[in-house]
Amino acid sequence: MAVPSSAVFDCIVLGAGIQGxxxxxxxxxxHKKTLLLEQFPLPHSxxxxxxxxRIIRRAYAEGFYTDMMEESYQLWAKLEKESGLKLYRKTGLVVIAPSGNEEFQTICKNMEERHLSWEPLTQEQFKQKCPGFVLKPGEVVCCEHDGGVLSADKALRAVQEQFQKMGGVIRDGxxxxxxxxxxxxxxxxxxGIFEAERLVITAGPWAQKVLSLLGLEVPLKTLRINVCYWKEKTPGTSGLLETFPTFLGVNLNGEEHEVYGLPSQEYPGLFKICFHGGNEADPEERELQDKPNQIEDIQILCRFISQYLPGLHPKPAVIEQCMYTSTPDCNFILDYHPLHKNIxxxxxxxxxxxKLSPLVGKILCDLSIGKQPSHDLKPFHIGRFKTPTMQRKEP
Ligand SMILES: Cc1cc2nc3c(=O)[nH]c(=O)nc-3n(C[C@H](O)[C@H](O)[C@H](O)COP(=O)(O)OP(=O)(O)OC[C@H]3O[C@@H](n4cnc5c(N)ncnc54)[C@H](O)[C@@H]3O)c2cc1C
Structure with missing residues (x-):
C-alpha cells in the first residue's frame, strides 16, 4: 500500500525481523493502524x-520459557492455519550432556513436573535411533517429543503477509x-516523518544504536555467529541422512558452551551444526574476516564433529553469517522505556x-496498548541491569 512520506499511525514498529x-x-x-519500518530492502540477511x-523446543532449564512455549506453539499453529503454510516440522529434540550435568537435570525436572511428552534414553536406545552419533561413556540423553524445526524465512514472510492482509503498512529500505x-x-x-501514539523498538543487533537515540544504554553484546553446514565423508553411506536428530549438546567435550544440530534441510546432504556463541562484532562490520580454521568456535566444532559424528567431514562445507544480541543473563528484554511509557x-x-516470537510479539503488543500480558514479565524487566552501563537520560 502506498503511504505518503508523512502520516499518523496508532503504532509504529521499528525493525521488521521476526519479533517486530x-x-x-x-x-x-x-485493530491498530500500524506502520512497520525496516532499514533494509526486504527480505534481507x-x-x-x-x-x-530454527529449533523449536520446550526443553529449557528456565521453567518460565518452558511455560511460555505452550502459548507460543498455539500461536505458531494459528499462523500456519491463517497462511496455509507448514512452518513447524516435528522431529523430536534430543538433549545430550555429561553425567551429573546440572542444566540437563533441571531440563528433565521441568519437563517431568509439567507432564510434557519426553523420555530419558539409555546410550543403547540412542544408538539405535541415531547410529552415526558416538557418545562418550557416562554421557546422558533425553528426548522431548514435540521439539522440532521451524521454517524461519517462510515464517517471516508469512507473518508479514498476514500483517499486510489486515491493513498493516510495511516501509522497507x-x-x-x-x-x-x-x-x-x-x-x-x-x-519520511511519521507520527504515532506508540512506538515499539525491535531493532535486533542495532538495538543499542537505536536506544541511544533515546538516551538509553543497556548492556547488550552483538555477536557474529558462524552458521556451519557439514557434509558426509562419503555421501549417502553414514546413514545420517535418515537418522540425524535435532539435538542440543550441553557442555560436551568439557566445553562451557552448547552445540546444536538440525537434520539436513537447507542444502541437500549437508547438516547444520553450530556453536551457540560467537565473537563480538558490530552488525555493520560482521563479514567473516578470519580464516575459518583459525576461528575458535569453528575449531571447537571441528573437534566435536570428529569425536561425535565421525561419518562427517570435520571441516565445514558452508559457513554463513548471523547475529546474536545477548544480555548478560541471556534473558530477553520486554519492557517499557524507563522514561517514556508509550515506547x-x-x-x-x-x-x-x-521459537518464542509469536508470543513475544503478542506481549510487546499488549504492553504497548495497555493490555495485561499473559505471562509474568519479571525476568524480562530492563531494570534488572543495575550496572553503570545503564544510564537513563532525558534526551
Ligand atoms: C545462527 C542463529 C541461530 C539461531 N537459532 C535459533 C534457534 O534454533 N531457535 C530459536 O528460537 N532462536 C534461534 N536464534 C535466535 C533468533 O533467530 C533471534 O532471537 C531472532 O531472529 C531475533 O529477531 P529480532 O527481530 O529481534 O532481530 P532481527 O531479525 O535482527 O530484526 C531487527 C530488524 O530491525 C531492523 N532495524 C534495526 N535498526 C533499524 C533502524 N534504525 N531503522 C529501521 N530498521 C532497523 C534491522 O534491519 C532488522 O531487520 C538463532 C539466531 C541465529 C543468529
Missing part, C-alpha cells in the same frame, strides 16, 4: 531472523534516524528468541 513483524501482526489484530531453519518522544512520538527516517522495547533475544 509478529508485534505488528498482533497490533493489526487489535543482515540481522538475526534470516535462514531457513527506510532507516530510522531520529526519534522524538512525547505524547505523540515522531519518527524520522531516511525518507516499548523488545531486545536481547540472546540467540534463542525465534
Amino acid at each position: 513483524s509478529f508485534t505488528a501482526y498482533h497490533l493489526a489484530k487489535n 543482515r540481522g538475526s531472523s534470516h535462514g531457513q531453519t 527506510e532507516k530510522v534516524k531520529h526519534i522524538k518522544p512525547g505524547q505523540v512520538v515522531t519518527v524520522t527516517t531516511t525518507s 516499548v522495547i523488545g531486545s536481547g533475544f540472546s540467540g534463542h528468541g525465534f
